[in-house]
Amino acid sequence: xSAQTLTQIKSSGRPADVPVKLRCEDCPIRYRAVxxxxxxAELPRLEEIKFYRSYEPGQAIVWGGDHMxxxxxxxxxxxxxxQTLEDGRTQMVGLLLPSDFLGRPGRDKAAYNAVATxxxxxxxxxxxxxxxxxxxxxxxxxxxxxxTLDELDAARExxxxxxRKTARxxxxxxxxxxxxxxxxLEKRHPGGRMQVELPLTREAMADYLGLTLETVSRQVSALKxxxxxxxxxxxxxxxxxxxxxxxxxxxxxxxxWIS
Numbered sequence: 001x002s003a004q005t006l007t008q009i010k011s012s013g014r015p016a017d018v019p020v021k022l023r024c025e026d027c028p029i030r031y032r033a034v035x036x037x038x039x040x041a042e043l044p045r046l047e048e049i050k051f052y053r054s055y056e057p058g059q060a061i062v063w064g065g066d067h068m069x070x071x072x073x074x075x076x077x078x079x080x081x082x083q084t085l086e087d088g089r090t091q092m093v094g095l096l097l098p099s100d101f102l103g104r105p106g107r108d109k110a111a112y113n114a115v116a117t118x119x120x121x122x123x124x125x126x127x128x129x130x131x132x133x134x135x136x137x138x139x140x141x142x143x144x145x146x147x148t149l150d151e152l153d154a155a156r157e158x159x160x161x162x163x164r165k166t167a168r169x170x171x172x173x174x175x176x177x178x179x180x181x182x183x184x185l186e187k188r189h190p191g192g193r194m195q196v197e198l199p200l201t202r203e204a205m206a207d208y209l210g211l212t213l214e215t216v217s218r219q220v221s222a223l224k225x226x227x228x229x230x231x232x233x234x235x236x237x238x239x240x241x242x243x244x245x246x247x248x249x250x251x252x253x254x255x256x257w258i259s
Contacts, residue, residue: 021052022075027123032099032185033073034147037139049129055079055116061102062110070124071103077120078199080208081112092208094155095199096120097181101147105131117199162210165250170209171219172249175229175237179245194239195232223248 024030024043035046052075055061061079062068074096081094093112096102102114108127125133134141161173176190178198183190200208206216223229228248230238239245 021050022123023047027075028185029073029075029099029123031187033123034101034140034144035073037143038137042137045133046125049125049133051124053122053124055120055122057116057118059116061114061116061120061122064110064113066110067108068103068110068127069108070126071101071105071130072122072124074098074100074102075121075123077116077118079114079116079120080200080204081114083112092204094158095208097178097199098185101144103127105134105144117204167209167211167215168219168222168248169250170211171205171216171223172228172245174205174209175239176242176245176249179239179242190242192242194242196237196239198235198237201234 024035024038024046025040027033030036035043038046053072055077064083076098078098079096079102080092081096082090082092084090090113096114102122104111105127134144161170165173175196175198179190179194179196182196183194198205202216202220203213205211206213209216211219220229220231224231226248227240228245230240232238
């Protein structure tokens with residue numbers, strides 16, 4: 001995929017269909033998304049039914065309970081998943097990062113609010129043609145199941161993080177999760193000196209991690225003083241040694257919790 005094409009996609013403004021259309025073989029999430037196991041000969045069928053939509057930061061992709069006539073993969077950007085309680089309070093329950101899947105085949109209503117945190121580009125599929133592909137391509141269904149189980153594992157890991165880890169470990173864990181995802185998209189193993197862009201503001205991090213803004217700021221500063229991270233601007237973080245960050249998170253090198 002050329003830099004010019006990616007710039008065209010990222011610069012799209014409104015949450016509407018994007019005229020630029022990437023070829024599947026040039027897609028940056030080609031081997032991470034729901035279509036990862038599709039053979040080259042099957043890509044033309046995907047090309048026929050897909051379309052792109054772009055959302056600006058702060059714009060809603062879908063509200064919980066709304067009808068969804070499409071499912072989608074995140075191509076670029078980050079979105080938050082939130083749930084609104086009866087009294088109006090909102091709780092962040094997850095993140096959508098590049099290659100993550102939005103929507104559920106067989107369910108035409110959104111389970112959560114999805115709101116763009118950065119500029120987001122979605123590769124969308126109308127529900128019926130996608131359901132037909134799931135029926136005709138068992139490996140596509142298998143890949144979707146695999147991603148769903150990974151999402152379940154991540155949710156359980158997050159329950160552990162929220163319930164058992166200290167504030168410092170929560171911040172370090174969040175940064176480590178982002179670093180692992182960025183490394184995976186670049187097809188490399190996280191390690192050594194790395195630079196990552198945090199997908200959330202500190203206010204949003206506080207909400208997501210069950211902390212106060214003051215606690216997040218204090219712990220980020222403490223990690224900086226300890227040489228675990230370096231701050232570059234508002235969102236960019238340099239990790240001098242990824243393994244040291246993992247140690248601070250209370251995890252082992254594979255991301256599992258150290259008991």
